[in-house]
Amino acid sequence: MKVHEYQAKELLAEFGVPIPRGGVARSVAEAKKIAAGLTGRLVVKAQVHAGGRGKAGGIQLVSSPDEAEQVARRMLGTRLVTHQTSPQGVPVNSVLVAEAVDIERELYLGIVIDTVAGLPVVIASEAGGMDIEEIARTSPEKILKAYIDPGVGVRPYQARRLAYGLNLDKTQMKTASDIISNLYKLFQAKDCSLAEINPLAVATDGRLLAVDAKLNFDDNASYCQPEVTALRDTEQEDPLEVEAKERGIENYVKLDGDIGCIVNGAGLAMAVLDLLKQEGGNAANFLDIGTLNNPDRVVEAFAILTSDPAVKAVLVNIFGGMARVDVIAEGIVAASKQMEIKVPVVVRLAGTNVEEGERILNESGLDLIRAYSFQEAAHKAVEAAKKSS
Numbered sequence: 001m002k003v004h005e006y007q008a009k010e011l012l013a014e015f016g017v018p019i020p021r022g023g024v025a026r027s028v029a030e031a032k033k034i035a036a037g038l039t040g041r042l043v044v045k046a047q048v049h050a051g052g053r054g055k056a057g058g059i060q061l062v063s064s065p066d067e068a069e070q071v072a073r074r075m076l077g078t079r080l081v082t083h084q085t086s087p088q089g090v091p092v093n094s095v096l097v098a099e100a101v102d103i104e105r106e107l108y109l110g111i112v113i114d115t116v117a118g119l120p121v122v123i124a125s126e127a128g129g130m131d132i133e134e135i136a137r138t139s140p141e142k143i144l145k146a147y148i149d150p151g152v153g154v155r156p157y158q159a160r161r162l163a164y165g166l167n168l169d170k171t172q173m174k175t176a177s178d179i180i181s182n183l184y185k186l187f188q189a190k191d192c193s194l195a196e197i198n199p200l201a202v203a204t205d206g207r208l209l210a211v212d213a214k215l216n217f218d219d220n221a222s223y224c225q226p227e228v229t230a231l232r233d234t235e236q237e238d239p240l241e242v243e244a245k246e247r248g249i250e251n252y253v254k255l256d257g258d259i260g261c262i263v264n265g266a267g268l269a270m271a272v273l274d275l276l277k278q279e280g281g282n283a284a285n286f287l288d289i290g291t292l293n294n295p296d297r298v299v300e301a302f303a304i305l306t307s308d309p310a311v312k313a314v315l316v317n318i319f320g321g322m323a324r325v326d327v328i329a330e331g332i333v334a335a336s337k338q339m340e341i342k343v344p345v346v347v348r349l350a351g352t353n354v355e356e357g358e359r360i361l362n363e364s365g366l367d368l369i370r371a372y373s374f375q376e377a378a379h380k381a382v383e384a385a386k387k388s389s
Contacts, residue, residue, distance in 0.1 A: 001217045003231045004047040006096045008213040015186040017179050017197070019210050022098025031072035034097040035065035041100035044071040046092045049236040052082035058092070061100055068097055091235055101211055106199035107166055108132055109180065111148075111187045120148045120187065122180060124162045128199035154184045168202070175208050190228055191221035219250070240308055244287075247300040251290065257282025258312040259385050260305035260343075262298065264289050264323045272317050275374065281382035284311045291322040298331020299338060306341055312388040313344045315381035317374070320351025329357035333364045344369055344384040348377035 003011075006024040013019050021038060024047065025031035035042055046058035053059050058080045060071045072095050079089035106129035114121045124144045127135045136143055144165040146158040156177070163176035179200070187195040194216040201211040222229045234242045244252035251266065259276055261283050263269040269288045276283050285305070289297050305311050318328045332347065348371040349357050361368060369384055371377035 001219055001222065001229070001232055002049045002236070003215055003217075003228075004049070004094070004096075004233065004236075005045065005213060006047055006094070007231050008215040009096075009210060011186060011190065011215060012183070012197075012210050012213055015189075016182040017186070017210050018175075018208060019213075020098045020101055022096055024094050024096055025072060026076075026094045028069055028073045028076065031076075031095055031097050032065045032069040035062070035068035038097070038099050042068055043096075043098055043100045044068055044075065045096040045098070046075050046080050047094040047096055048080050048082075048085075048090045048092060049233070050080070050082045050084040050090055052084050053080065056080055056082040058082070071095075072097070093233075093235060101201050101207075101209055102204040103199070103201045103211070104204045105202040106211075107202065108135070108196075108198050109183060109200045110194070110196035110198065111184060111192070112194050114147065117147055120150065120184070122146045122148060122154065122158070122162060122184065124166060124180070126166050128201075132198070148184060150188065153188070154181045156181075169206070172202065172206065172208060179208060179210075186215075190215070191218045191225055192216060193218045240285075240304060243307070244300075244304050247304065248297070249287065249289065249300055249304065251286070251288035252304060253286040254308075255283050255285050256310075257284045258310050258389065259381050260284045260308065260311040260314040261287055262289060262301045262305070262314065262316045262318075263287060264291060264318050264320070264328070268317065268319055271374075272315065272378065275378040276315070276382060279375075279378045279382045281378070281385055284308060289323075293322075293324050293327045295327055295331035295334050298328055299335045302332075302335035302341065303339060306339055306343075311343060313346065313381050313385035314341070315377060316345065316347045316349075317377050318349050318351065320349070320353065320357075323351075324353045325349045325351055325357035326353040326360060329360040332368075333360060333366065336364070336366055343388055346371055346377055346381045346384055348372065348374065 009019045023034040042062050044060050062068045075092050078092050080092050081089035108125040108128035110123045125142050127142045159177035159180040163173045196214040197210045199211050201209050217228050238254045240254050259281050263272050266288045273283045346369040371380050
């Protein structure tokens with residue numbers, strides 16, 4: 001789950017990370033009022049779940065409350081298109097009005113989970129203000145890392161080593177070490193999957209400030225993080241992904257292809273995406289219905305796929321282990337009775353109770369395209385999508 005920049009900064013401040021003064025506005029009047037309470041140059045930033053705001057006009061410097069009001073009027077109620085959004089962009093329903101920081105240097109600080117090491121890793125670089133992936137590619141020597149034992153947290157020597165590697169003044173070392181330690185405390189306490197400050201600014205007056213921040217949270221921990229879950233902004237998410245969650249389908253991701261996929265198991269679902277691409281097609285989604293033996297889950301999955309106008313064919317690829325094939329078959333039949341499925345459906349079933357599943361489909365009278373191997377299923381789905389288009 002993602003949150004807006006202003007929400008991320010509020011959490012950072014709660015954990016002792018210094019941020020510029022400012023506030024969030026959802027109306028033009030609010031923007032002017034916040035600006036009036038600040039001094040000096042100001043910045044108005046569109047609050048959207050996407051990067052690249054500056055180049056897209058979503059970040060504007062202003063010098064007065066009146067200018068802040070004018071910029072907020074231009075931003076609020078529009079849709080911002082960046083290199084990370086769809087061509088339709090994302091809605092701008094709020095703006096952050098904050099003091100503009102006179103920056104001497106831009107640093108990078110972030111924490112992610114290293115899945116190979118199985119540990120959180122703090123990443124720091126004196127080359128802030130740009131994508132960390134680009135830094136790693138062009139200047140790997142500028143990337144500093146420290147792996148953290150979750151049972152201990154950031155040790156003082158680790159924070160000092162990272163701060164020293166950022167080439168800070170002695171007077172700034174203690175502040176930088178505290179920021180690193182406090183960012184990890186936030187990362188751990190709120191079950192983050194990513195905590196990033198970019199840039200961590202060294203201001204001309206010597207202050208260290210989180211000028212921009214990004215926090216992502218582990219969806220699997222949402223049940224124990226109600227305060228974080230309450231920050232979710234569904235208007236920034238794909239409508240079909242929101243609907244899928246409301247229908248109890250947690251593992252659905254909208255993609256840009258035209259073949260809707262219903263698969264059990266994340267690994268198999270990813271393999272389906274790869275094989276469709278190999279056969280010359282593209283998946284319209286990632287959808288893992290899991291191992292819950294309930295035909296209603298299949299019905300809900302069909303409801304999501306049939307509401308996506310991009311879907312030209314559906315591929316049901318089931319390998320039953322704990323999931324029973326006959327239950328999946330019952331779900332396919334039930335879906336066809338409850339809704340109009342206008343696109344061809346390719347079905348490949350294997351595994352537990354496959355004989356009963358085959359009987360159910362054979363006796364249903366449904367006009368299905370059957371496949372009996374993984375490769376055959378992918379090939380037929382691609383061909384069906386082409387004909388349907």
